[in-house]
Amino acid sequence: MKVEQDLERMKQSIDKAKDVRYRAEAKLEELENQKQRLLAELEELGVKPEDLEMEISRLGAEIERSMEEAWALIPKELVNHES
Numbered sequence: 001m002k003v004e005q006d007l008e009r010m011k012q013s014i015d016k017a018k019d020v021r022y023r024a025e026a027k028l029e030e031l032e033n034q035k036q037r038l039l040a041e042l043e044e045l046g047v048k049p050e051d052l053e054m055e056i057s058r059l060g061a062e063i064e065r066s067m068e069e070a071w072a073l074i075p076k077e078l079v080n081h082e083s
Contacts, residue, residue, distance in 0.1 A: 039049065047055050071079070 042049060042052070
């Protein structure tokens with residue numbers, strides 16, 4: 001009967017929706033845990049989440065400065081300019 005087939009298709013659709021919901025809830029929980037770990041790590045580093053972009057820029061500039069200092073310490077005749 002068509003009604004029985006329709007009911008079976010509805011049941012399968014509901015079961016599939018439950019599965020999708022379960023996986024989405026599990027993913028959300030995983031992401032929430034990851035967020036908490038990252039926030040804890042930032043706190044350990046003494047960086048507030050709202051200052052993260054500024055801290056990344058500061059560290060990038062510090063790395064650049066350190067690289068320039070390191071290059072300046074290498075005798076020019078030892079630097080291979082052919083790359």
